[in-house]
Amino acid sequence: MSLLEVRGLVVGYGPHPVLHAIDFDVEEGEVCVLLGLNGAGKSTTVNTIAGLLRPQSGEVRLDGRSLGRRSPSARVKQGISLCPEGRRVFPRLTVRQNLRLGAWSRRRSPRAVREQHDLVFDYFPRLVERQDQLAGTLSGGEQQMLAVGRALMSRPRLLLIDEASLGLSPALARTVWEVTSRIRDGGTTVLMVEQNAGALPFADRALIMEKGTVLHTAVGEQIRNVNLREAYLGA
Structure with missing residues (x-):
């Protein structure tokens, strides 16, 4: 059983869905990078996991238990913490x-x-x-x-980080990514949203996202495949 399970998640703003029945798992004790271009639905995904958005259908499970309609504060107590986009x-x-x-x-x-x-x-x-x-x-x-x-x-048991590298120099972005490895080694699972493919070497799992769907999952050495970056993000 995975620490985080997302099943059939449909989320939208008004009548228009942004996420189209996405499915993925994050295993305990890994850094998972959710990678995609702007508008792919990455922030919507982590905001839904954190409880800031309610899905139209589907569910999010932590340790096999559905989070249902639990509030963001209740999810923090259950072990989910969000570092939002824009620092705030x-x-x-x-x-x-x-x-x-x-x-x-x-x-x-x-x-x-x-x-x-x-x-x-x-x-x-x-x-x-x-x-x-x-x-x-x-x-x-x-x-x-x-x-x-x-x-x-x-x-937290699960740390959600939304666009940590946004607006940072390459050196500072790398510093933040390096720390996620230490955070993982300290017992916290990390799900990190990124547009920057430079985060891939620090990931144990990569989810490639486009237009509200998860197109590809790569684990371990598959992440190091340069063709993966070219196919989904351009050279």
């Missing part, structure tokens, strides 16, 4: 305060919050220097690190 940090709060808000679901466990706080600083040492700085004054790369760190503060 709280600009007038400090780095430390942003991280504390990410731990709201665990606020009654101060020790667990401290441990997760230390873990985030271990993943992103640059945030240690910035912990008392207002988030709105950080660079784009630092804000992305903070957004990922804030999502980790709830100690």
Whole structure:
């Protein structure tokens, strides 16, 4: 049984579906990259898994149990956390305060919050220097690190990251992708939405998406096949 199972998912805005009965699995302990061009339906997929959108049909299952119509906050408590597209940090709060808000679901466990706080600083040492700085004054790369760190503060089993590399230099994008491997090794499964094929070397599984459908699934060495990139994303 996979950690995450998506079955027959149809999601739309108004009468027009964006996702057309998609099916895929994400295994526990892997980094899965959902890859496709703009408008393919990638963000709609992770927003539905996080509970921000309701499907017209189909279901999402975690550990074999349907999430049904559970709210986003209930899904956080069940172990699903979303790092949204565009970072969306709280600009007038400090780095430390942003991280504390990410731990709201665990606020009654101060020790667990401290441990997760230390873990985030271990993943992103640059945030240690910035912990008392207002988030709105950080660079784009630092804000992305903070957004990922804030999502980790709830100690999720499944971390959803939407377009981590958007607007970042290649070097900073690579830094974020490298950290996802460490996050996986620390026991958190990662589903990462990307347009940038540079994320593929960091993936254990790749889902190629186009126009609301999952066209292809690649695992392990299949991901390294350059023809896969050319076929679905262009050379």
